[in-house]
Amino acid sequence: MSAMSDEALLRYSRQIMLEAIDIEGQERLLASHALVVGAGGLGSPVALYLAAAGVGRLSIADADTVELSNLQRQIAHGMADLGHSKAASAREAAQELNPGCRIEALTQHLDGEAMEAAVADADLVLDCTDRFSSRYAINAACRRAGVPLVSGAAIRFSGQLAVFDPRDPDCPCYACLYPPDDLGDEALSCAESGVVAPLVGLIGCFQALEAVKLLSGAGTPHRGLSTFDGLHGQWRHFQVPRDPACVVCGNAGKADG
Numbered sequence: 001m002s003a004m005s006d007e008a009l010l011r012y013s014r015q016i017m018l019e020a021i022d023i024e025g026q027e028r029l030l031a032s033h034a035l036v037v038g039a040g041g042l043g044s045p046v047a048l049y050l051a052a053a054g055v056g057r058l059s060i061a062d063a064d065t066v067e068l069s070n071l072q073r074q075i076a077h078g079m080a081d082l083g084h085s086k087a088a089s090a091r092e093a094a095q096e097l098n099p100g101c102r103i104e105a106l107t108q109h110l111d112g113e114a115m116e117a118a119v120a121d122a123d124l125v126l127d128c129t130d131r132f133s134s135r136y137a138i139n140a141a142c143r144r145a146g147v148p149l150v151s152g153a154a155i156r157f158s159g160q161l162a163v164f165d166p167r168d169p170d171c172p173c174y175a176c177l178y179p180p181d182d183l184g185d186e187a188l189s190c191a192e193s194g195v196v197a198p199l200v201g202l203i204g205c206f207q208a209l210e211a212v213k214l215l216s217g218a219g220t221p222h223r224g225l226s227t228f229d230g231l232h233g234q235w236r237h238f239q240v241p242r243d244p245a246c247v248v249c250g251n252a253g254k255a256d257g
């Protein structure tokens with residue numbers, strides 16, 4: 001017997017009828033807490049889909065306010081949200097989709113102890129930020145807390161997706177893939193580059209899909225790094241080995257990145 005109400009059984013019926021999710025998987029989703037860092041182009045579809053899919057608790061972190069130039073791709077926000085907190089605006093949009101989801105907006109910049117606490121409190125973290133400093137901080141906090149991380153990025157016509165699960169001893173971390181020392185000027189100017197609107201939706205949806213799988217127990221998590229070239233419609237998949245010398249997860253390293 002399920003503890004779900006008739007309304008919930010109906011609301012989630014199209015997922016419950018999937019063998020890989022079933023009622024047990026839906027109940028695991030409803031009992032889960034996901035932290036979404038960034039409520040912009042990636043975070044908008046992530047927050048909306050996770051709320052709609054029935055993730056029971058969402059924390060949405062973003063210290064920025066909504067600007068007109070965001071509306072081209074950050075679909076959780078509308079004209080009425082201009083000048084308002086992105087985290088609060090995304091919470092409102094997700095709450096409208098699913099009043100049963102418990103959603104918290106974190107409107108301060110997430111770093112230091114607040115980052116550690118927010119990550120440790122979550123079952124899964126979605127990195128929807130566009131700054132490398134944030135990406136490294138999120139990765140290190142996930143590593144320390146043993147919380148899986150679903151990472152997405154989108155720039156111009158290109159996107160990428162990776163899942164880092166510290167519970168798997170063979171799984172690399174974000175810093176294995178992108179050693180901090182390797183960062184060039186191009187990487188650091190990512191926030192100033194353009195991006196085509198649906199690309200962030202595409203990558204955000206892949207992040208949401210991986211989150212639903214990990215939280216419900218369906219299928220097998222994405223492995224390695226996938227990149228998508230939107231101009232030519234091509235996916236590429238790369239294996240990413242764990243780096244024994246990684247400053248975050250390596251044998252000699254310590255997770256203080």
Ligand SMILES: [Zn+2]
Nearest residue numbers: 173176246249
């Ligand atoms: Zn690593």
